Amino acid sequence: MRAAALTRRRLLAAGGALGAAATLAACGGEGGGDADERPGSGNGGGGDGGSGGWTFTDDRDETVTLDARPQTLVAYVGSASALADYGISCAGVFGPTLLADGEPDVQAANLDVGALTVIGNAWGEFNVETYARLEPDLLISDIRQHPDLWYIPEDSADAILGLAPSVGILGADTTLRTMLERYAELAAALGADLESAPVTEARARFDTAAAALRRATADNPGIRVLALSATDDKVWFAIPADLPDLAYFAELGVEFVTPDSPDPGGVWQSVSWENADLFPADLILVDSRTGNLQPDQLADAKPTWNGLPAVRAGQIVSWIPEPASSYARCAPIVEGLAEAIRDAARTPRAES
Numbered sequence: 001m002r003a004a005a006l007t008r009r010r011l012l013a014a015g016g017a018l019g020a021a022a023t024l025a026a027c028g029g030e031g032g033g034d035a036d037e038r039p040g041s042g043n044g045g046g047g048d049g050g051s052g053g054w055t056f057t058d059d060r061d062e063t064v065t066l067d068a069r070p071q072t073l074v075a076y077v078g079s080a081s082a083l084a085d086y087g088i089s090c091a092g093v094f095g096p097t098l099l100a101d102g103e104p105d106v107q108a109a110n111l112d113v114g115a116l117t118v119i120g121n122a123w124g125e126f127n128v129e130t131y132a133r134l135e136p137d138l139l140i141s142d143i144r145q146h147p148d149l150w151y152i153p154e155d156s157a158d159a160i161l162g163l164a165p166s167v168g169i170l171g172a173d174t175t176l177r178t179m180l181e182r183y184a185e186l187a188a189a190l191g192a193d194l195e196s197a198p199v200t201e202a203r204a205r206f207d208t209a210a211a212a213l214r215r216a217t218a219d220n221p222g223i224r225v226l227a228l229s230a231t232d233d234k235v236w237f238a239i240p241a242d243l244p245d246l247a248y249f250a251e252l253g254v255e256f257v258t259p260d261s262p263d264p265g266g267v268w269q270s271v272s273w274e275n276a277d278l279f280p281a282d283l284i285l286v287d288s289r290t291g292n293l294q295p296d297q298l299a300d301a302k303p304t305w306n307g308l309p310a311v312r313a314g315q316i317v318s319w320i321p322e323p324a325s326s327y328a329r330c331a332p333i334v335e336g337l338a339e340a341i342r343d344a345a346r347t348p349r350a351e352s
Contacts, residue, residue, distance in 0.1 A: 059170035070137030081324035086187035094120040136164040142171030176248035183325040202328035209334035216342040217253030226257040226281035230293040236268040276304040285319035309347035
């Protein structure tokens with residue numbers, strides 16, 4: 001299997017690169033309970049490895065079969081974050097995990113980073129020797145371009161994937177709801193109890209939030225929403241259909257502004273700051289990941305930002321394009337968007 005090649009679009013989707021990774025102490029997997037299977041899904045769940053072995057079919061239609069349930073897990077930071085909400089621990093992670101000051105990156109906010117071995121902290125970083133020393137049973141990551149595993153460097157992919165079986169969960173050409181279901185299924189296969197109170201409460205909260213977002217879009221129609229990432233030289237307008245969270249929000253009635261000239265490969269349309277007002281909107285979602293400029297920085301450095309009608313109206317929402325795929329992580333995100341749309345007013349520019 002080949003790994004994703006480095007492109008500017010992929011680097012931005014990754015939220016930018018950080019410095020060298022820190023290597024910390026490892027911890028093991030945990031959790032108990034039987035696996036479940038999503039009804040009607042062609043992608044299977046996993047079996048309890050106690051006596052009959054363990055199996056899981058991922059979104060590449062590749063089936064991992066082991067003698068027992070895997071215990072030593074290594075995962076992309078977003079995957080590890082999702083599994084942590086089900087009580088499943090990873091021994092190692094790769095991807096944006098630590099900031100320069102040693103604090104958790106926004107994508108690792110719910111992880112005990114002091115109890116993890118960070119195998120790679122930036123795009124292109126993956127310490128194969130450190131990974132091998134963990135003696136991993138299973139590698140887990142998203143799939144952003146089928147069949148590539150996200151954040152596995154191309155030049156060391158063969159060595160990495162030769163050390164342990166891998167599982168990939170689709171993170172593109174899908175919706176957030178489907179990603180949540182698939183990570184829940186994987187967590188169950190790894191020993192999580194999907195009927196435990198924290199899990200059922202988180203799912204109920206997410207469902208309630210989704211219903212609230214649908215009501216907000218119906219009660220306050222015509223609010224045009226634009227999602228973007230901001231770097232020093234460009235504005236990157238998101239293509240809603242190409243991002244699982246935005247695609248799901250659109251299903252719930254959010255009226256997204258859709259850029260009309262996507263960059264090669266889709267996902268974004270990039271323009272210079274002189275053209276930041278290309279797409280009028282009432283509400284702006286701003287990428288909050290490390291490596292992207294935030295509203296306070298934009299207000300100080302980009303005059304065209306301050307002139308946007310949504311900015312003048314104070315109608316800005318923080319946005320994580322790669323939310324951890326658990327109900328617990330995503331419920332507050334949907335709640336916040338529902339509140340923002342409910343309270344938003346149409347701006348003069350968007351009505352013109």
